[in-house]
Amino acid sequence: MGQLQINEQLRAVLFQLREVNPGSYVHLLLDGNHPCADDDELHITRLKKRDIPAEAVLVPRADFAHDPAICPALVTLYSPGDRGYPDEALLDLSIAHAWYRRDSINGSYVCGWLVSESPAHQVAKHLAPACELFDVTRGCRRVLPLFEPHRLSLIADAGRESFLRRWIGPVSHWMWLDMKGDLRSLAASDLADGVPGKDHLSQRHWQAQQRVANARVVAVAMADAGHMLPVYPETTIDSSLQRAAALGLQRTEDLVFFALNDFSFSRAWSSHPAAATAIRQALQGEQTLSELMCRLTDDTLEEIAATREAGPTLFGDSDGH
Structure with a gap:
């Protein structure tokens, strides 16, 4: 529209x-x-x-x-x-x-x-x-x-x-x-x-309000990547940021990269062993999640991308939006 x-x-x-x-x-x-x-x-x-x-x-x-x-x-x-x-x-x-x-x-x-x-x-x-x-x-x-x-x-x-x-x-x-x-x-x-x-x-609602600034950055990153925003974009993006925070990610760059991958691949991407390892390493703070993911081989990245079929729909979330 x-x-x-x-x-x-x-x-x-x-x-x-x-x-x-x-x-x-x-x-x-x-x-x-x-x-x-x-x-x-x-x-x-x-x-x-x-x-x-x-x-x-x-x-x-x-x-x-x-x-x-x-x-x-x-x-x-x-x-x-x-x-x-x-x-x-x-x-x-x-x-x-x-x-x-x-x-x-x-x-x-x-x-x-x-x-x-x-x-x-x-x-x-x-x-x-x-x-x-x-x-x-x-x-x-x-x-x-x-x-x-x-x-x-x-x-x-x-x-x-x-x-x-x-x-x-x-x-x-x-x-x-x-x-x-x-x-x-x-x-x-x-x-x-x-x-x-x-x-x-x-507390859950207040925490979502505190993620608004990062959610706006995600929306801009999605536009730059050529992704259409989902229906109920504010809540759907917040769901990804909430998952990233639950894993311990705190840097804005890591949170945004995590959420962007949810929309580039699927919400299942982070369960791949290589991705999970990169997330744990990012928690140590020495390297960003994007830097760690970029070090993975093309074959591994293709495997992570393939998790799309096993995961939920691209824009799904726990609330059904």
Whole structure:
């Protein structure tokens, strides 16, 4: 699916939601921590200068209180009673920008499109404290920017419905593009109400969030290698990184190389005796995993590649995605 198809798909979804509930707003969420260029038409400082000025409502992240310019911001694209979108070009621009930055190693500037009966300032008032969560891996509360598409995809795929229902608060529908460019969405009506003990994030979820930076490097490496991203790319890539970490690999280069091999060969490649030996040697830290693998003979590498038939499907993982 390309940018044009995504544009049509999102517009169709938003049209239907507005028809069902004409009292809803459509807000665009931008992330000042992953900004676009200063001369970009979608840069927050240029929104007020458009032919139809757009007002950006800041979401005051607690950890960025010293610099409001890098906080997220909500821009209202549609208000109840509007005939269509007052600034059609702005909606198109947001979709194009989201598509262009969908797999950027620098993160997404366009985080999503939010439908809510609440105006932007009320949604912002909810989102700011909603991102302050207790990190069980550190034993303290801290800001987790779950509004970032990559991070939100991980939690959505993890099935944390009760948590997400509380987290999105006044937002009835939250839509975003994942790294592959697929349109993802959360609908409050589809999320379960609060269940005791299941409205928080566990250690496993926090650890997945900590692997986001390495996952972005893997996605770039896959693109450079000519591999298409899998369906549910954030969760599938994280599954490979989790396996690498479970084997003791810690260097970013080793983690990325391990994950890339999962997609170049299969998840069974690491069980080959020669590959397993290389992994153990990499744990000693003297040589990287890629250096050790490059020392193997062509015949051995062909054997490792042949494990594809014995292993799971190329993009399979334990969750069935």
